[in-house]
Amino acid sequence: MKFQKRRPTALAALLLTATFAFAGCGGDDSGDGGGSSAGGDGGGGDMSVTMLPKNLGNAYFDTSTDGAEKAADELGAEFEEVGPDTASPDAQVQYINTVAQQGKDALIISANDPDALCDAIDEARSADVKVVTFDADTNPDCRDLFINQATSEGIAAKQLELIADQIGGKGEIAILSASANATNQNSWIEMMEKELADNPDYADIELVDTVYGDDDDQKSFDQTEALLQNHPNLKGIISPTTVGIAAAARYLSDSSSKGKVALTGLGTPNQMREYVDNGTVTAFALWNPGDLGYLATYAAAALVNGDISGEEGDSFDAGDLGSFEVGADGVVLLGEPFTFDKDNIADFDF
Amino acid sequence: MSATATPTAPARTYAAYSAPLWKRWLLTRETAVIVLTAAVILYSLANVPNFDGPLTMKFLLQDIAPILLIALPMTLVIITGEIDLSVASIMGLSSVLLGVLHDAGMSIPTAALLALLAGLACGALNGFLIAYVGLPSLAVTIGTLALFRGIAVGLLGTTAITDFPDDWSSLATGTIGESRIPLVMIPFVVLAIGFVVLLHFSTFGRGVYEIGLNDEAAHFTGVNVARTKMVLFLLSGVVSALAGIYFTLRYGSARGDNATGYELQVIAAVLLGGVSIFGGRGRLHGVLAGVVLIGVISSALRLESVTVNVTNIIVGLLLVASVILPSVLGWAGSRLPRKASAAPAEPRPDKDAATADV
Numbered sequence: 072m073k074f075q076k077r078r079p080t081a082l083a084a085l086l087l088t089a090t091f092a093f094a095g096c097g098g099d100d101s102g103d104g105g106g107s108s109a110g111g112d113g114g115g116g117d118m119s120v121t122m123l124p125k126n127l128g129n130a131y132f133d134t135s136t137d138g139a140e141k142a143a144d145e146l147g148a149e150f151e152e153v154g155p156d157t158a159s160p161d162a163q164v165q166y167i168n169t170v171a172q173q174g175k176d177a178l179i180i181s182a183n184d185p186d187a188l189c190d191a192i193d194e195a196r197s198a199d200v201k202v203v204t205f206d207a208d209t210n211p212d213c214r215d216l217f218i219n220q221a222t223s224e225g226i227a228a229k230q231l232e233l234i235a236d237q238i239g240g241k242g243e244i245a246i247l248s249a250s251a252n253a254t255n256q257n258s259w260i261e262m263m264e265k266e267l268a269d270n271p272d273y274a275d276i277e278l279v280d281t282v283y284g285d286d287d288d289q290k291s292f293d294q295t296e297a298l299l300q301n302h303p304n305l306k307g308i309i310s311p312t313t314v315g316i317a318a319a320a321r322y323l324s325d326s327s328s329k330g331k332v333a334l335t336g337l338g339t340p341n342q343m344r345e346y347v348d349n350g351t352v353t354a355f356a357l358w359n360p361g362d363l364g365y366l367a368t369y370a371a372a373a374l375v376n377g378d379i380s381g382e383e384g385d386s387f388d389a390g391d392l393g394s395f396e397v398g399a400d401g402v403v404l405l406g407e408p409f410t411f412d413k414d415n416i417a418d419f420d421f
Numbered sequence: 422m423s424a425t426a427t428p429t430a431p432a433r434t435y436a437a438y439s440a441p442l443w444k445r446w447l448l449t450r451e452t453a454v455i456v457l458t459a460a461v462i463l464y465s466l467a468n469v470p471n472f473d474g475p476l477t478m479k480f481l482l483q484d485i486a487p488i489l490l491i492a493l494p495m496t497l498v499i500i501t502g503e504i505d506l507s508v509a510s511i512m513g514l515s516s517v518l519l520g521v522l523h524d525a526g527m528s529i530p531t532a533a534l535l536a537l538l539a540g541l542a543c544g545a546l547n548g549f550l551i552a553y554v555g556l557p558s559l560a561v562t563i564g565t566l567a568l569f570r571g572i573a574v575g576l577l578g579t580t581a582i583t584d585f586p587d588d589w590s591s592l593a594t595g596t597i598g599e600s601r602i603p604l605v606m607i608p609f610v611v612l613a614i615g616f617v618v619l620l621h622f623s624t625f626g627r628g629v630y631e632i633g634l635n636d637e638a639a640h641f642t643g644v645n646v647a648r649t650k651m652v653l654f655l656l657s658g659v660v661s662a663l664a665g666i667y668f669t670l671r672y673g674s675a676r677g678d679n680a681t682g683y684e685l686q687v688i689a690a691v692l693l694g695g696v697s698i699f700g701g702r703g704r705l706h707g708v709l710a711g712v713v714l715i716g717v718i719s720s721a722l723r724l725e726s727v728t729v730n731v732t733n734i735i736v737g738l739l740l741v742a743s744v745i746l747p748s749v750l751g752w753a754g755s756r757l758p759r760k761a762s763a764a765p766a767e768p769r770p771d772k773d774a775a776t777a778d779v
Contacts, residue, residue, distance in 0.1 A: 127728070151726050153723075153726060153728070155729060156729060156730070159676070159678060159679075159681075160581075160672060160674050160676075161668070161672040161674070161679065161680075164672055165480075165484060165723065166723070168476070168480040168484075169480075169720075169723045169724060171476055171480075172471050172474050172476045172477055172480065172724060173470070173471050173724060174471065174474070184581055184583060184674055185583075186583035186584065186673060186674070187581065187583050187672055187673045187674035189673070190590065190594055190673055194476075198476070
C-alpha cells in the first residue's frame, strides 16, 4: 500500500504527544486523588507512621498490620502500609527511600536482610525518621528499636509447659524438629532438655527421642509415624516448627493414637485450625503478630514524641498491652509466646 | 535507494528529507516522549507532595541508573531487530560473582574486573549463538536468561553476601560533591556519549540501522552483519555486568535473585522511547527520556503511596499504548491528509520514493 508518509508521521507525533500528555495527567490525577489526604495529614502536625513488611499479601504480616493500624487509630496517627511483592531487600530500599523523601515520623519495618538495608535506613534516620524493626531485625546500630516477638527461653519454656499440662505431668515425650542443624530449633531443644533435667515439675517426664523432619511435610509425616511405632508408650510430641507440627497433626488425626498422644509446638492458626477443631491438638504456641504490630506502633510513637530515646531501661506505655521496658541493644520483648486453643483460634487468620 | 529528484529541482524531494530541518527534528516520536517526560515532571513537581524535596533527584537517578546503563546497548540490539532478554540474569550473575570473589578475599576492583569479564563471556555466548550460529535471539536469550540466573542462584543458594567495604558502597550511593547527582551518573554519561557516537555518528551505527531494516541488503552493501551483532551482544553483556556491580554495591547485598525482572523494565523503556521492536528505527535520546519517564512515574506514584501493582499497570498501559498508537495514528493519518495532499505541494514521485524508503 502506498501512502504519503511524511504528514501522517508529523500528525502521529503531535497526536502522540497530546495523548501521552493526557495519559500522564490521567495517571497522576488518580494518584493525586489518593494522596491528597495523606499530604493534608502530613502537614497537620499529626504523627505519620509507615509500615513496611517483608512483602505484601502475606497473611502473617496482614495480621501485624491490622494490629499496627489499631494502635495508630488509638494514637490518632496517620498510618499507611507499603511494601514490595516479593521479600527482597533491594525492593525494600526504594520504600525506605520514599519514607525519607516524605519526611514521615516513623518507619516500622520487618527487614529482609540484616545488613543490606542499613545504608537506606541510616539515610532515613538522618531525615529524622524513627525506625523500629519488628519480626526480623537489622543490625542493632542501624535502627532505633527492635520489637522481639519472643525469646528462645520463652519459647522453650512455653512448649514444655503446654506438653506437661496436656500429658498430666508424666510420661514419655519426643521432639519432632526441623533439620538437624537448624540454629533456632537446636537452641530451643537444648533449653528444653536443660529445663527437663533441672525443673522438679518435669521430673516424671522423659524425653525419649528427637527426630528431624527437615521442614519437609512428607518427611515430618513419616517421622511421626516412626516415632509412634518405636515408642509405643509415647504420651506427647513437641514440634517446634510450623511444618512439623502440621504434618504430625495430619498423621495423628487419621491414626488410632488420635487423642491419646498429645501434640504441641509452634504452629500457625490457619494450618492448625482443622486439628484443633477435631480434637487432635489441644493447644499450641506462637506469638501474636497482631500484638507485635500494635506494640511496634506504640514504641514508634513513644520515640517520635520523645518519651523514650531507645536507651536500655526506658519504659513506655503500649495501650492494651500495658507497659514495656527497653532491654539491651534496644530490644523490646513482646512477652512470652501466645497460646492458641479451641477458644481463641477463630479470632486469628494467618 | 536513489532519490528521484531531477537535476533541476532545487530542494531534495526525498521524502524523509523534504520537510524543513526543524520539523524533522521536532515532530518525532522522541520529541513526544521528551515532552511527555517533561510534562510529567512538571506535573509531579506541582502536585505530588515531597516530589520537589531534596532527596528526590538523588534517589530517582540512583533507582534508574542500572536501567539507563543497560538501555544503551539494548537500544542498539533492538535496532538491529534482535533482543537480549538475558541482561537481568547477567546483572544477577555479576552481582553474585562480585560477592563470592570478594568473600574469597579479593579486593573489590579485582572482583569487579572478573565480574565484568564474566559479563563479557555471557555476551560472547549470546553473540556467538545469534550472530554466527544464526539462532533467533529471542530463543537464545530466553535460554541464557535461565542459564545465567541458574548459575547465579546456584553459586550463592539462598544466602546473601553483605559485607562490602564502606568506601566502595559509598561510591555507589554517594553524590558528586554537594550536588544531588549520584556519582554513578559519571560513568553513565561517559558511556552514553560513547554509545551516541557509536550509533549516530559512525559507520558502525549506520550498519546497525541497516541490519534492522534489511540484513540481507546490509550484507550486500558491505556491512559485516555477524560481527556487528557479536559486538552488540558483547557490549550488552559487559554493560549489564557493570550495572550488576553498581546494583550490588548500592544495595549492599549480593544475592542470586538480584535484579530479577529488570530486563522487562529495560525493554519497556527502550520501546517507550520510540525504538521499533521490528528494528531499524529509534534514537538514543528518546530511549533515555523513556527510562526517565518510567522512573519519574514510579517515583511520583510511590510518593503518593500508590502500590507497586498500580505503577506496573500504568507503565504497562503506557507501553502497550506506545506500541499500538503509532500504527493506529499512522492508519488514521493515512486517511485524513489524503485530501490535503491532493494539493500540488507534493509531486507524485515523492510518495513512491517514500514508500521505497520504508
